[in-house]
Amino acid sequence: MKSISRDEPWDGQDAGEQEEKIFVTVRVRPLNAKEIAKNDTSDWECVSNNTIIYKNALTERSMYPNAYTFDRVYGCDSTTRQVYEEGIKRVGLSAINGFNSSIFAYGQTSSGKTYTMSGVTQYAISDIFDHINKQDDRELVLKFSAIEIYNECVRDLFSADATLLRLLDDPEKGTVVDKLTEIHLEDWTHVMELLAVCEAQRKIGETSLNEMSSRSHQIIRLTIESSPGEFSGIDSASILTATVNFIDLAGSERASQTLSAGKRLKEGGHINRSLLTLGTVIRKLRTSAQVNVVMSEKTLVKQLQREMARLEYELKNMSGTPNDSEAVIKEKELQIQKMEQEIKDLTQERDLARSRLDEILRAAGVDQNSLPWSDSGSWDGGSASGHFRNGSWEGHSTSDTSDVAVKVKVNAPLPPIAPVNTYSFPKYHKLLNPNEDHYVFDNITPHEFMNQYFGPDPTQEWDKTSQKARTRTDSVDSCKVVEECIERDEANNVVDTHDQNLNQNEGDFGISHVNQSPHSSPEDVSNTKTPSLTRSTSCSGIIEGDVSSSSPVSEKNVVAESKSESDIKKLCQQDSQRSTASVDEKEIQHTDGGDEVKEGFDYKKEWCLVFEEQRRKIVEFWNECSIPLLHRTFFLLIKGDPSDSVYIEVDLRCLSFLKKTLDDVAR
Numbered sequence: 001m002k003s004i005s006r007d008e009p010w011d012g013q014d015a016g017e018q019e020e021k022i023f024v025t026v027r028v029r030p031l032n033a034k035e036i037a038k039n040d041t042s043d044w045e046c047v048s049n050n051t052i053i054y055k056n057a058l059t060e061r062s063m064y065p066n067a068y069t070f071d072r073v074y075g076c077d078s079t080t081r082q083v084y085e086e087g088i089k090r091v092g093l094s095a096i097n098g099f100n101s102s103i104f105a106y107g108q109t110s111s112g113k114t115y116t117m118s119g120v121t122q123y124a125i126s127d128i129f130d131h132i133n134k135q136d137d138r139e140l141v142l143k144f145s146a147i148e149i150y151n152e153c154v155r156d157l158f159s160a161d162a163t164l165l166r167l168l169d170d171p172e173k174g175t176v177v178d179k180l181t182e183i184h185l186e187d188w189t190h191v192m193e194l195l196a197v198c199e200a201q202r203k204i205g206e207t208s209l210n211e212m213s214s215r216s217h218q219i220i221r222l223t224i225e226s227s228p229g230e231f232s233g234i235d236s237a238s239i240l241t242a243t244v245n246f247i248d249l250a251g252s253e254r255a256s257q258t259l260s261a262g263k264r265l266k267e268g269g270h271i272n273r274s275l276l277t278l279g280t281v282i283r284k285l286r287t288s289a290q291v292n293v294v295m296s297e298k299t300l301v302k303q304l305q306r307e308m309a310r311l312e313y314e315l316k317n318m319s320g321t322p323n324d325s326e327a328v329i330k331e332k333e334l335q336i337q338k339m340e341q342e343i344k345d346l347t348q349e350r351d352l353a354r355s356r357l358d359e360i361l362r363a364a365g366v367d368q369n370s371l372p373w374s375d376s377g378s379w380d381g382g383s384a385s386g387h388f389r390n391g392s393w394e395g396h397s398t399s400d401t402s403d404v405a406v407k408v409k410v411n412a413p414l415p416p417i418a419p420v421n422t423y424s425f426p427k428y429h430k431l432l433n434p435n436e437d438h439y440v441f442d443n444i445t446p447h448e449f450m451n452q453y454f455g456p457d458p459t460q461e462w463d464k465t466s467q468k469a470r471t472r473t474d475s476v477d478s479c480k481v482v483e484e485c486i487e488r489d490e491a492n493n494v495v496d497t498h499d500q501n502l503n504q505n506e507g508d509f510g511i512s513h514v515n516q517s518p519h520s521s522p523e524d525v526s527n528t529k530t531p532s533l534t535r536s537t538s539c540s541g542i543i544e545g546d547v548s549s550s551s552p553v554s555e556k557n558v559v560a561e562s563k564s565e566s567d568i569k570k571l572c573q574q575d576s577q578r579s580t581a582s583v584d585e586k587e588i589q590h591t592d593g594g595d596e597v598k599e600g601f602d603y604k605k606e607w608c609l610v611f612e613e614q615r616r617k618i619v620e621f622w623n624e625c626s627i628p629l630l631h632r633t634f635f636l637l638i639k640g641d642p643s644d645s646v647y648i649e650v651d652l653r654c655l656s657f658l659k660k661t662l663d664d665v666a667r
């Protein structure tokens with residue numbers, strides 16, 4: 001049972017003082033004779049004045065709450081008088097004060113709507129009559145009309161013929177029923193007669209659930225016209241009108257339960273559809289969405305349009321403040337809007353970064369003329385300067401104690417994962433800082449540069465993998481050779497300022513000075529001697545120095561063939577001249593004696609593993625971040641050449657940064 005009341009007040013009442021409210025009550029019908037005979041029990045129980053619980057926790061309903069709260073609930077021992085007095089009366093009588101109001105009975109078939117509504121209607125009209133009799137300053141006229149909506153058709157319950165009525169839109173009154181009979185109420189006996197006619201005229205039918213089931217929606221409308229009394233002195237033209245609707249809706253029903261077929265089934269379809277529409281319209285009114293025109297065309301909704309408008313007002317202005325759930329929904333909507341905006345901004349930033357990166361890579365390829373985009377998996381040689389040369393990697397290694405640079409030439413390709421101070425990015429450097437010959441960017445190493453601009457290295461985890469791969473005995477051996485060579489040079493005090501200059505000017509594209517890096521620490525230094533570092537592992541035991549040609553390389557050989565400082569200088573110069581020489585990956589060249597030591601380190605295998613892992617990760621990121629196809633095509637250029645590792649790393653960092661940002665936003 002639902003009652004609504006609101007409209008213009010009269011009798012000098014202030015609308016603001018009037019409480020506008022939707023009052024919802026529930027009444028439980030007692031078991032009928034049939035149900036008692038079947039030993040049925042009621043599933044519902046009123047546990048307080050406003051809470052009702054569902055006792056039978058069937059699996060079907062286990063998803064739903066079992067306690068419901070309303071303005072008022074009434075058990076099966078309640079009387080209609082009680083139901084009327086404790087809530088509905090105030091709403092019904094509000095029409096006397098100029099407030100339009102409606103009293104709905106809504107519920108499942110055979111739940112007792114007609115039983116309760118007929119009683120409520122009588123009590124309300126009776127009370128209105130009483131009030132009119134007491135009123136002396138205004139003249140009140142009561143008009144009575146009744147319609148039923150049956151199978152989407154409107155019928156006048158006081159019309160002799162069965163002519164269907166049309167609904168018209170009046171600019172002032174809203175929806176009106178054309179040619180509807182309105183009867184002036186004379187007295188209480190007259191009321192009872194009219195109510196009896198309505199009952200007799202209304203379509204009822206027998207279903208398995210209700211012998212006298214209402215098959216139509218019934219609306220009894222009582223219109224109260226108030227005009228100033230003969231001696232009131234107020235302008236007689238000011239007639240005020242208010243209406244109260246008593247709406248007994250047909251009950252919703254399941255065809256399976258009502259066992260309806262044929263005509264009953266058709267009626268049931270109309271009833272359910274119209275009730276569904278009514279519910280949808282009310283729900284939409286609440287969310288301030290515009291009610292669909294098609295829905296408004298439904299007869300029941302159209303007829304109740306004024307009530308709908310009032311309902312909308314009530315729902316939106318409930319006690320002046322939105323209820324909790326509405327506030328939460330609004331808050332969430334705002335959050336969603338904000339997040340959508342953030343995602344939009346981030347997407348733009350990402351696209352911008354992507355296009356810049358693409359430009360950089362393109363430009364780098366043009367400038368260097370040496371991008372290894374060939375299937376051969378190795379560098380072609382050519383004009384590559386600085387760090388990469390003829391498929392080799394060159395750099396200077398220094399000890400933090402002596403600052404002596406020992407030039408190391410590595411024939412093996414650059415391993416894919418480079419720890420701190422081991423990568424160099426001549427291409428980026430040249431592009432971003434073309435006037436500088438050194439990779440150092442405001443005194444930061446390329447790796448720091450990468451960290452600064454592309455975020456932390458997402459491949460740190462893979463370092464472990466690659467480290468594992470590199471901890472093979474042969475790698476260890478080869479690294480030992482490098483370390484021993486360095487130590488040997490230190491021991492021989494081959495310190496020369498010229499060499500230092502040489503180191504700074506020529507070789508810094510390679511290994512950065514450990515003691516120059518802000519991140520350098522004793523640990524870093526010691527790390528440079530572990531096989532896990534790129535410098536060591538990628539050396540593949542190839543040292544431009546006095547390394548014995550015998551294999552495995554022994555300490556003895558290294559010591560015996562240590563270089564003098566002039567030798568080192570010479571080596572550096574030779575190296576820089578030999579920029580176009582082709583070098584076999586698996587050969588070790590001794591520049592002094594021309595001896596060749598062949599090593600069988602298969603770094604390609606390792607690289608393949610790591611490359612596969614990186615590629616997998618990149619594809620993962622693509623999918624997680626919904627990277628556009630255009631960007632993905634960039635990866636087609638990466639054929640798995642170890643020297644591509646720098647591009648892969650850049651890509652990974654960008655993607656991981658993007659992923660992290662998106663995750664943060666999502667959180």
Ligand SMILES: Nc1ncnc2c1ncn2[C@@H]1O[C@H](COP(=O)(O)OP(=O)(O)OP(=O)(O)O)[C@@H](O)[C@H]1O
Nearest residue numbers: 029030109110111112113114115210213214250251
């Ligand atoms: N509170 C009540 N006390 C006693 N009997 C009741 C009560 N409510 C309903 N009944 C009885 O239950 C039966 C069904 O009631 P009613 O016809 O009012 O249901 P309804 O909801 O209008 O059904 P429908 O939607 O099918 O028209 C009737 O016989 C009615 O007398």
